[in-house]
Amino acid sequence: MQSGELAGLAGVSVRALRHYHQVGILPEPARRANGYRTYDVEDLVRVLRIKRLSSLGVPLERMTGLLDGPDGSGDTHSGVADSILDDLDRELADQIAGLREQRAAIAHLRTHRSSPDIPPELARYFAAYADAGVPADVARADRDGSVLLTHLVGADGMAELATFYERLSDPAIISSVVALIEEFGRLGTGDAGDTSEGIADLVDRFSAIVAQAFDDVPDPDPPIELGSSGRLLGELVEGRLNERQRQAVALLSERLSTRR
CATH class of the missing domain: 1.10.1660.10 (Multidrug-efflux Transporter Regulator; Chain: A; Domain 2)
Structure with missing residues (x-):
C-alpha cells in the first residue's frame, strides 16, 4: 500500500x-x-x-x-514502560490541579462580576469600587495598572498586593477614596482646588488612607524589588495624566516613601 x-x-x-x-x-x-x-x-x-x-x-x-523491545513488542520488563507511565501520570495530575485552579479562578471572577483580564485575587476590590461608582476612565486605568503591577511583583508578592487592595476595599473608606479619586480627576481642569495648595491638601488626605492600608500589610520576606521594571509602571501612569496630576502622584509617592 x-x-x-x-x-x-x-x-x-x-x-x-x-x-x-x-x-x-x-x-x-x-x-x-x-x-x-x-x-x-x-x-x-x-x-x-x-x-x-x-x-x-x-x-x-x-x-x-x-x-x-527485545521481543519487538515493547520492553515492559526493563522499566521503560513504568517510567513513562509514571511521568505521564505526574504530568496529568499537574494538569488536573492546574485546571481546578483555573475553574476556581473563573468562579471567583463570576462571583464578583469581574472581567477575565483582571487578576482573580483583586476581583473583590474592583467589584467593590465598581459598586461605589468609581469613574469608568479611572477604573480602566486602575485595571491596566493592576495587571502590570501583578506581573511585576510576581507570585512572591501577590499575597501582599492582594492584602493591600483588600484594605482599600474596606467599606468604611471606599466612599472617601472614590471622592478623592474624583477630585484627582478634576486636577488640571481649572477647578477651584487646582492649585499647589489644593494638590498638597488632596495628597495629604489620600496618603493618610493609603498609608493606613500599607501599615496593615506585613512587609514581604524577602522584600519585593521591582528594580528597573518599576519604571514601566511609572511610564504607564504618567502617560495618562496631565501635569497637575503628575505633580500630585509625585508628591504622593514622596509622602508614602517616607512612611514605609
Missing part, C-alpha cells in the same frame, strides 16, 4: 507519516522503481501503536523503547 492508503487505514495524515519518519519511530521503506514507497500491514500495525501511544500523551521521542 502507498502512504495515502496507509494513512487512511490508520486514521492519520500523510504529513504525520512523514513526521514519524523524521523522528525515527517509523522506518522508511525503500522506494520502488516508480518512486513510490510501499508499506505493508506491519507498518500499519506500527502506526496504530504509535497512534495509541500518542493518545496517552507519550512524546514521540520516547516511543522507541516501547515500540522496539
